[in-house]
Amino acid sequence: MDFAEVLDARMEEIASACSQCGKCFEACPMTGPAGIEGTEPRQVLSGITDLLRGGEGNAVAETWSAACSSSGTCIQACDYGVNPRLMVRLAHFAATRRREGAETKAKAMKSFRGMAKTVRIVSRLQLENSVLQELQPPSTRDNPNRTPDIVLYTGCNVHKTPHILILCLDVIRAMGFTYQVIGGPSACCGIFQFLAGDAETSGRAGLSALRQIDATGASEKLAWCPSCQSQFNEVIIPNYQRMGNDDSFSLTFFFVFLERNLERLKKHFVVPVRKRVALNERPGFPEVMHAVKRILAAIPGLEFVDLDVPRAGLMSNYLTVTPRFKDELREKEFRAAADAGVSTLATVFHACHRELCHFEKDVSFEIMNVMELIGESMGIHADDVYKRLKMMDDVEIMIEDCKDLIAQHGLDPNDAREVLLADQLAARPLQGRFVQS
């Protein structure tokens, strides 16, 4: 079976395994914002399973699948061994494929090309070529003739906030590991094509990335991005195995790896970080939040403050589908952080950082990424150019600020302006459409 056939087979199996009890629907934080709270759960799940089998489903099932923010709160709710997050993601895939029909592939390519162009330009507006090269594969560090200890699979969009990536690599290097980077659009996990309903191209991209990661021979295969991790864990790797390949491939979250090597990492925490820090938590991968909290607790001088606020979304951009809900959550979190007197709100993931960093000028605390705190304790710094640009709030000022890099990289200023406007000053739902005004 090819990738698309395997995916269809898995959708049928999941549809058969689902009892339609509706507990996953009841556990979902998106039903209220999407305006479908209180719907008879069995009706929704009946529609979801119908979508999985290639049917029309029903309107509420389509809305629910379109509003899914991959929060993962549904996963624990299922008593029947189904992963409802995957089930709903697949239902959205099936609904999109059905709706777009012959346009599916064209839209998938457009989506991927748009992302690739944006990543390329936004990263070039921040970094000189020599630094960019450091973040691109293939590049075995320290000793090019040996298999690296670590392959860091970055995904695509973290390259828009390259200071995070620079810090990740500095930390790996300081810990004494050799590494290779695989990432950027040339190693896409396939999620853009998947969201567009194109299984075949999504599979080609994801399997190509998997093979690039595997080919490094690294014993530690680390992933930075939760979108990639989710796409790999739930779609790419299971399909790869079902297509007759080995079942040993897996990815470990970067922060989980750091936590597992905390004793080795802690030796480098030599600078006290006298900050009162709250975390911009996301519920999609609880093990990552657990790991980050343990790492922060090991930083000398740092005081961690747990905020009791509602959380949703794999990353902040997954909530763009319900913009008012997203704003409400952010405001609650900012208010709680201010009330708690924190000095710092730390983002964990890159998309959250992109969407929150510029609010720093409106709140009483700084907004930085966890990697900056880890780096600070290790005496390592990387400028957050993305935040500096975004806080300008004016595309012409941004372009003026970047004019030397625009010239150095041979970028078209009009392309740069267009990309900055779309990426920094506007927001489009990852899932394809708004389900809340």
Added chain:
Amino acid sequence: LNLLPNIVFISPDGERREVYASAGISAMTAAKIGGVPGIEAECGGSLSCGTCHVYVGSDQFQKLPNASREESEMLEYVASEVRHNSRLSCQITLTEALDGLILEIPEDQY
């Protein structure tokens, strides 16, 4: 044995750029190594973007193996005009027989 096929990339404004490359790599890889502008190749050759589109010199087009179903499908969605000699350069594997291959770069890849 000539292990260094010579490929000529011609930009939309007519500028010629010669690239020497090892047999066995793709024309797209040769372009990236040679820093040829206009071959974007965003997906790195995984047949998912169509941004390494080229027009193959008309007398050389017949020398190439036929495009696969996947490549033909991707060619339907490239940004610039599709012509009878359109190919994705990531799918052109260089051989000694292709020495002197001329590849014209289209106006737009996005």
